[in-house]
Amino acid sequence: MSLVLQLRSERAKINTMLQALAKLEAGGEALSAEQLSQFTTLEAEFNALTDKISRAEQAERMAAASAVPVSESAQGRTSPPPGHISGSGPAEAPGVRMAQMVRLLAAAGGNQQQAAQMAQQGGFSTDVAMALSTVTPGAGGVLVPQNFATEIIEALRPMSVVRKMGTRSLPLNNGNLTMPRITGNTVVTYIGTETDIPITGMTFADTKLSAKKAAAIVPISNDLIATAGISPRIDDIVVSDLAVSMGLSEDLHFTRADGSGSLPKGMRYWAQAFNVLPAPSTAGITLEKIDLFCGGMMLRIETANVMMKDCGWLMHPRVFRWLQSLRDGNGNKAYPEIEQGMFKGYPVGLSNQIPVNLGTDGNETEFYFVNFADMMIGEDMDLTISFSSEAAYKDAEGNMVSAFQRDQTLVKVIAKHDFGPRHVESIVVAVAVKWGAGM
Template structure:
């Protein structure tokens, strides 16, 4: 399930009675991940909700355990997906959300949905043509630069005002917002034009747009890990006051510099796109103290038929716990000092992508095939949570065998009483290409039409090079709603121009190669809340 932060321009703000209104997304405007929502993408999903008498959930920060009210109206208009919701002010979390929205301390909206159909939009972009809308949440850090509440007002009850009283303030506020937006657009245009005529290394756009984790890493590398020197480096080299302020916002820690949350969040968002497990929408939970206990139901109450004058046998549900313990993930990322000195924004992206790739590769391997017992340094990988009854041997490479094997995996989850909230497939790229090439007796592709839309048997598909292919491969089917990833500390980074690092059996000195080594440390853990939420197909020999 994707969780998309999109422009959340609240048209009517937050009313005293707890009513909120805004746009969960706008059409034909790409977000930072390059995804574009097409008009009509949610039309079929909204119709299914209408027929079922249901609505997308109104959650707090995508947490399925914290609903904060309900969306009373969800519709598509010419601009985007417009939502009107009612906060549950009778609950503590509803009141807290209401207070934060009124203050402007939180001003973003984020959609949670499953992609049904999508197409390439070129230049690393994807156009989403159809999606199943599951929920929409107020969030702290939206992915889209415009995902902010433009106006927040506290109105008296709608019953106490006529429409003129509501419309006139909204129009006046909208005019002020448009004027502010024009000023910012003009400032951005000026900064871009200045950058185009300045020599490299001498960017003068003091009103340039805010830079993310890539620029911050380059500054820390230039300051050799010292935030004060890094802030001075950013200000002098790029005239970048935004990065200098971000460096001042972070705090020193033993062994490094703790990246401010808003910059660290950029890495998390990119990891979701790079990591197969994160991309499929596991449940993310904060773990600020390094450990977290989560309850799980291990046995249910029993009922029975009785004869006359027969006592009822008492039975109660039984509960267990799963423990998340912070596992430290560290990466060394060599950066060319030439990239540190250049002012081109493309250099920021190179540095940032190197960091994300280093973290995502190792993290995905651990999440899939980590320590079998969970007692080592790695998390216990999803593969090792599989119960014996849900480990299925492949019956062959014929069309009939493939269809039967996939159906048996779904059946294994269902018979294991998995909740089937967000099931998803994880397989090797070779296996996916084999399914794409399968034809029936008439020469028609069996799986390709659905796979081109990103699903198989109705469930999303992700590939990972960490799934083994020799001597045979495997396919995992996982209910991602029961995959919990606990996020502990933020991103801790340090820099050195004198350190060395191993590569291909040799030790490479950074100083001699004019490089700076960035050391990145983060911490997290993965557990399955219910072991029955995963099945595996073994002995897969399907090839294109």
């Protein structure tokens, strides 16, 4: 444990005793002379420790700022990539500093003090060395500094389809956010010269977001950890693994989670009943029916008095490939723009997190037309990571895998966020979709 953490732990114990004495007095019990003397002593010790912590933190920041490599030619387990400049590092790419922090902590077996020394001696970025020196342990692992957490959330944007389509990210203050939404617009009318102006106004409701805990487990090869400083591509791999795992979880829950228990509510369950439409059956379907149905989905939002900004489709690749294969009577592609990822003038987002085994026969899916500018992700910047080289996890096929047997280290990432729309009318869902089921 670092000196800063040790001092903070001692101060926390003293604070507990101080609070106990204060509660006695607040409850109407008069403190004895001995208790008053004890309170004064504890108060002095608390203030002295606070000063020590301040000096220790400043010393660690100075040590991190002056860190240099032990050997200019050092390469290997803890050294920076070739071309790395001590004290700066390739921190421009989103998530790189977070990846370096994760790898060093994993290499040190979660020991923060050892990881900080490795960062200093290996010549990593001063930001990484200082973060490892001053970071505090949380309930489920190590709390990631907010500037690093912000970077990894930015790295999620190209990985999470829901984010990539234009969903807005907003901070959750103290884990909560309340956003007013308009449910009825002001009515403007023309009047005569001697006619009273009618009283009218907007009607509002609230969308309330509260932090929900999401966890992702990322297996990292111990070979990658052991060669941490040899190639800058290692950082890209770690960032990508973190972002993909978290992005898949977000897409699954922001799309279809039902909001029960600790889950956020996804678009499927935010959608109003009149905007949930059964798709035409594939039996006897024609291009005209497809056009009318999809145009009707678009019309629902176009007539909802919302700004048509960042609208798009969200579907499983099965539906996309089926639409791509459609031909008109002359053999031409019915929707040629689909080759550019567009359908009926709007971009398409593809996600395997939308199931294709819905319905009684297990062959149905859904697809969505959404005004993503009205979708919100409330972000709590408290990102927590923890490590294990002995735990087991389930792979994509549902098989249990031993990290110890595979020579891997598991990184558990815990994030807190919530999802909701500013206007529920901005979500239209096609259900009972069997399009492409026979492909």
